[in-house]
Amino acid sequence: MPTYAxxxxxxxxxxxxxxxxxxxxxxxxxESRAATREERVAEGITRFAGSMAFVYVHLVIYxxxxxxxxxxxxxxxxxDPSFVTLAMVASVExxxxxxxxxxxxxxxxxxxxxxxxxxxxISMLAEQELTKLAQLVASIAExxxxxxxxxxxxxxxxxxxxETILDEIAAQQRRSD
Numbered sequence: 062m063p064t065y066a067x068x069x070x071x072x073x074x075x076x077x078x079x080x081x082x083x084x085x086x087x088x089x090x091x092e093s094r095a096a097t098r099e100e101r102v103a104e105g106i107t108r109f110a111g112s113m114a115f116v117y118v119h120l121v122i123y124x125x126x127x128x129x130x131x132x133x134x135x136x137x138x139x140x141d142p143s144f145v146t147l148a149m150v151a152s153v154e155x156x157x158x159x160x161x162x163x164x165x166x167x168x169x170x171x172x173x174x175x176x177x178x179x180x181x182x183i184s185m186l187a188e189q190e191l192t193k194l195a196q197l198v199a200s201i202a203e204x205x206x207x208x209x210x211x212x213x214x215x216x217x218x219x220x221x222x223x224e225t226i227l228d229e230i231a232a233q234q235r236r237s238d
Contacts, residue, residue, distance in 0.1 A: 092172065103164035110158050123147070181223070188221050 074082070096104070109115055126147055130139040141147055195217040202214075 096168070100164065100168055103161045104168070106158075106161045107165040110161070123151075185223055192218060192220050 125134075126141065127144075128134050129137045130141050130144060130147075132139055195214070199214050199218060
């Protein structure tokens with residue numbers, strides 16, 4: 062049962078969740094505005110290159126180029142019968158497109174790294190808070206004389222050190238390599 066008043070349906074989001082969504086969107090807009098002009102250009106080119114409009118434009122341009130040079134279009138003389146120029150144009154285009162894609166990927170990777178760091182910080186904070194809460198509940202249970210499974214309670218109250226976990230993951234990876 063939700064702790065907030067449902068206005069229209071059970072599927073409606075809580076006010077705090079709606080606020081979080083607004084804050085995330087505002088942050089994304091700020092980060093987008095903070096991008097350099099070159100990053101925005103690279104992102105725009107990458108977005109266009111990943112669209113069906115890009116495919117259609119290339120079908121028309123390259124298709125026309127090929128048809129004209131195969132002498133399949135009456136009234137047009139071939140200008141690149143060996144298709145060497147077409148190959149060069151396509152190669153240069155591929156070089157630039159791959160560079161724009163890499164620029165966009167680098168920017169996305171940097172943003173993803175920030176989000177991963179935030180996720181890790183929130184997870185660590187939640188773990189610390191849950192450990193403190195478990196310690197408090199164990200103290201209350203002990204104070205009022207409620208029996209608990211000592212081993213399980215001790216395990217829950219044990220503090221987790223992120224660096225210890227990362228060291229163990231690295232050791233496991235080294236052993237499996």
